[in-house]
Amino acid sequence: MWSAPSKQTQLEESLSKPYSEGIREALDRFTYNFVITDPFLMDHPIVYASEGFLTMTGYSRGEVLGRNGRFLQGPETDRRSVIEIIEAIRQEKSCQVSILNYKKDGTSFWNFFHLAPVFSKDQGRVIHFIGVQTPIRKCSRLCTSKDVENDIMKQHESSASANSTANASNNLIYFGSCRRELCREFSVDLGHSRLQNSCTEDDHKGRVVKHACEAKESDKQKAIAAISCVMSELTLFSKYTGQSVSDTRCDSADLVRLAPSISSSLTIALSRIQQSFVLVDPHLPEMPIVHASNSFLQLTGYSRDEVLGKNCRILQGQDTDQEDISKIRESIEAEQPCTARILNYRKDGNPFWNLLHTAPVRNASGKVAFYVGVQLDVTGMEDNSYSDKGMTSQMKQLGAVGAVRVAVRSLLGAGPSK
Numbered sequence: 001m002w003s004a005p006s007k008q009t010q011l012e013e014s015l016s017k018p019y020s021e022g023i024r025e026a027l028d029r030f031t032y033n034f035v036i037t038d039p040f041l042m043d044h045p046i047v048y049a050s051e052g053f054l055t056m057t058g059y060s061r062g063e064v065l066g067r068n069g070r071f072l073q074g075p076e077t078d079r080r081s082v083i084e085i086i087e088a089i090r091q092e093k094s095c096q097v098s099i100l101n102y103k104k105d106g107t108s109f110w111n112f113f114h115l116a117p118v119f120s121k122d123q124g125r126v127i128h129f130i131g132v133q134t135p136i137r138k139c140s141r142l143c144t145s146k147d148v149e150n151d152i153m154k155q156h157e158s159s160a161s162a163n164s165t166a167n168a169s170n171n172l173i174y175f176g177s178c179r180r181e182l183c184r185e186f187s188v189d190l191g192h193s194r195l196q197n198s199c200t201e202d203d204h205k206g207r208v209v210k211h212a213c214e215a216k217e218s219d220k221q222k223a224i225a226a227i228s229c230v231m232s233e234l235t236l237f238s239k240y241t242g243q244s245v246s247d248t249r250c251d252s253a254d255l256v257r258l259a260p261s262i263s264s265s266l267t268i269a270l271s272r273i274q275q276s277f278v279l280v281d282p283h284l285p286e287m288p289i290v291h292a293s294n295s296f297l298q299l300t301g302y303s304r305d306e307v308l309g310k311n312c313r314i315l316q317g318q319d320t321d322q323e324d325i326s327k328i329r330e331s332i333e334a335e336q337p338c339t340a341r342i343l344n345y346r347k348d349g350n351p352f353w354n355l356l357h358t359a360p361v362r363n364a365s366g367k368v369a370f371y372v373g374v375q376l377d378v379t380g381m382e383d384n385s386y387s388d389k390g391m392t393s394q395m396k397q398l399g400a401v402g403a404v405r406v407a408v409r410s411l412l413g414a415g416p417s418k
Helices: 007-019 023-028 051-057 078-092 143-155 216-236 263-269 293-300 321-334 392-414
Strands: 034-035 046-049 095-102 109-120 125-135 172-175 179-180 187-189 194-196 279-280 289-292 337-344 349-360 368-376
Touching: 007 023, 007 046, 007 125, 007 216, 023 216, 023 263, 034 051, 034 216, 046 095, 051 125, 078 095, 109 216, 125 216, 187 279, 263 289, 263 392, 279 293, 279 392, 321 337, 321 349, 349 392, 368 392
Parallel strands: none
Antiparallel strands: 034 046, 034 125, 095 109, 109 125, 172 179, 187 194, 279 289, 279 368, 337 349, 349 368
C-alpha cells in the first residue's frame, strides 16, 4: 500500500531531486546568511539553512528545517514589511526589505532581507525561493511617537526650506540612517496641535513607532552578490539532473550554458579547492571555461552562468599587455606552465593586477585534458613575493594546481581520446 513520503524525505528531496545529492555540500561552503524555501510544500518551509544563518539567529539546523520563516518575527516586527514579502512571494518576484527580526534568545536585530525566486525552466514555475539575511550593524536611535510628532512639527515649520527631509508623497520621515515609515492614516492638524495615528494603539504611551533601518549600499551589494553566487550554484547543479533553473521565468536559450563537460563528482571535488581558479577545455572551440571556483567569482564579480562557456579573455581590457597574452598563449601551445603578472578587469570595469599561473592538467593516460588558471590579486604589491600564513604566492598556486591534477586524474581516469 502506497504511503505519502515523510516530512523529512520531502525536505531532502526538495533539493536533491532538482539539483543532485551534492548540492548541500556545495552550498555549505558559502559564508553568507541565507535559507532556501519550497513554496510547494505545506506552509512553505525552509529546506536549507546556511551555517551563517544558524550562527546569526542562534538556532540549530534541526530547529529551522521544515519551519516557515515567520519564526523570526516578533512583537515589534512591522506587519507592512511582512506583507511586502508575502506579496512578492505571491507574485513570484524579488524584493528587498529592512525588517526587525528576533534571534532564538529573543534579541532583536535589524535585517536587510533580499528574496529571490528560482524558476524551473522545464516546469515554467517557481520551485524555490532564496532568502539572504544581512544584519544592519548600525542604526540611529529608536524613535518614540513623541519623537515623530516633534519631527513633523519641525518639518511643518521649515516646510519652505529646500532641505526639508519630509517626503510627502510616500509619508517617509528620516532620522539619520533610520527610516520611519508612517501609516497612510497619519493625519496632522497643526491648527489644533493634534496628531492622530491609527497604526498602533499604544504609540501615545511612548512606544517605538514602527520603522525600518536603512541598509548601507555595501550591505545591499553583499546581498546581491550572495543571491548571485547561490543562484549560480543551483543553476550548475540543476544541469546534472536535467532540470535547469534560472533566476527569471524566461525560457531564453541564452541562460543555458554548455552542457557540462565535466562530471558532477569532479565538480564537487574541484569545489573543495579554496583558491581562485578556472578550468578550461582546450579541445573545445575557443577553449571555454568549464569550471569556475567560488573564489574566482568573488574576485571578478561575475556569476557562474556569465563565465561558463566563455573564453578567459573576458577578463582582458584596454590596458592589458598583449605581450603577456602572447606569453600565455605560447605556453599553452607548448603544453607548459606559465606565470605572468597581467592587468585584468572585473565585471564592473575596475582593473586589478592578477598574478596568473596556468598549467596543463593531464588525465591518467598522460594526455592534456584541461588547462587550469590560478588567479591571485596582487594589486598594490611591490613584487610577487606575497605570502599568507608563511606560504608564498607560488606555493599557494602550485598547491591549487596540484589539487586540481589529483582530482582530475582520480575522477576523470584516462578519459576519452581527444
